[in-house]
Amino acid sequence: MTKDECKQVVLDIIADIAPDEDLTQVKPDVRLRDQLELDSMDFLDIVMELRKRHGIEVPEAEYQKLASLDSCAEYLTPKFNAVSAKQ
């Protein structure tokens, strides 16, 4: 998985948990909470959906790595690739 593909996976999850938001203009280097109406429960949703849909665990101490799309891609892409490698 590339980092761009990883960003799209995260955006697909956000589209489901924040269905009122326009995601076409999300800036990858800006904190998601600064440009979208996302609260702490929504971030728990992102964590849950990563777990359910993709088998990826994000420990609580590392939640801050989901702050922006760029940081998500940086942090999650190796995890996605590790999961793929196991399958």
Added chain:
Amino acid sequence: MPLPRIVITGVGLTAPNGDNLDAFRRNLLAGVAGISRIEVRYMGLLLAGVCHYDPLKYQKKKEVRVGTRAGSISIYCAREALQDAGLDAATIVKDRTGIYIGCTEHGNVETENEIFNISKFNYDTKYWSHYHNPRTVANNAAGETSLNLGITGPAYTIGAACAAGNLGLIHAAQMLRLGEVDLALCGGVSESIHTFGIFAGFKSQNALATHDDPAKASRPFDLARNGIVVSEGGCLYTLERLEDALSRGAKIYGEIGGYCVNSDASDYVLPNPVRQAECVRKAVAHAGLQPRDIHIVNTHATATPLGDIQECEAIRAVFGEGCPDTYINNTKGFIGHCMGAAGALELAGNLPAFDDLTVHPSINVDNLDPKCALPGLVLNQPRRVPRVDAILNNSFGMLGINSTLIVRRFVP
């Protein structure tokens, strides 16, 4: 010192056969039922009353996703009631407004959903939703409504089984009389059709209706009745003290006349006609009336073989003689049993009778059970009557809770 008079100034509702009072009433007078078949988890196609309001009229998609059906129904009804009352949700005094919502049960829907969800993950509870607790707390429906409207006064639910809709109104009237709030949003809601447990429970009790034609499935008082049709729904009212309503020139649907809530203290599920009759008598007395002064009695009868007979026994004991102008009806033939919403919805269906002097019928009575043959029973066709000055609404629930609420024609 006389207690402040409390009046109804707005109605917001969603029923299986109408999403506002006009449509609901029109269908009650036209004999249009709202029962259909739905797929119920583990059980297959079952009869149920489904509401068709648009949740997105007053909620964002995210609110619908995060919240519950009970919360969504409450928000819709509350917003509709405020609008009907001519009150602007943006300018009502938020900390002087109370939300009092009757519920039969709450939390079963979400709990069942989560158990089903984790069943797909080998029952690993790390897949259990973090929304489970806010969705299942007993005050959920009222809390979601306070969030949606920004109301900061008291907002809570009242658990009273199927008597809960009346309890919402009664409790609101009490809080207004105590001066705790200046405006109340009150009534009852139900999301019960989304839990298989309620269907399975009634089925195990041999109390779940079956019929080839969904529109004919709910048939209180009919000899061939065979149980309850479970429905969802909601009905919330705006209640105000009379002086407040008059000072703003509000439309007044009627005045809270009297009420009673009592308990059977006799069985978990079986009704007790002695206590029901006592509840009705006490409500009539609380209103300062005699039984003959009541012109419409809306029964709770749910179409169970025994329950209908027992309520009729209670009604007969109070209104059986000397009440030539008392007419009796039932709303569940149209909408099934809306559980926590039943009392509030069924009252709403009768309120327009103050203006049109018409009693909506009990439908689906092809062969009246002789044990339910009450004088004044209005069957299958609406009945025009000389006067409607007081409507009495019965709602009873499991564990033996009885409620009777009387609404009087408003006379300044």
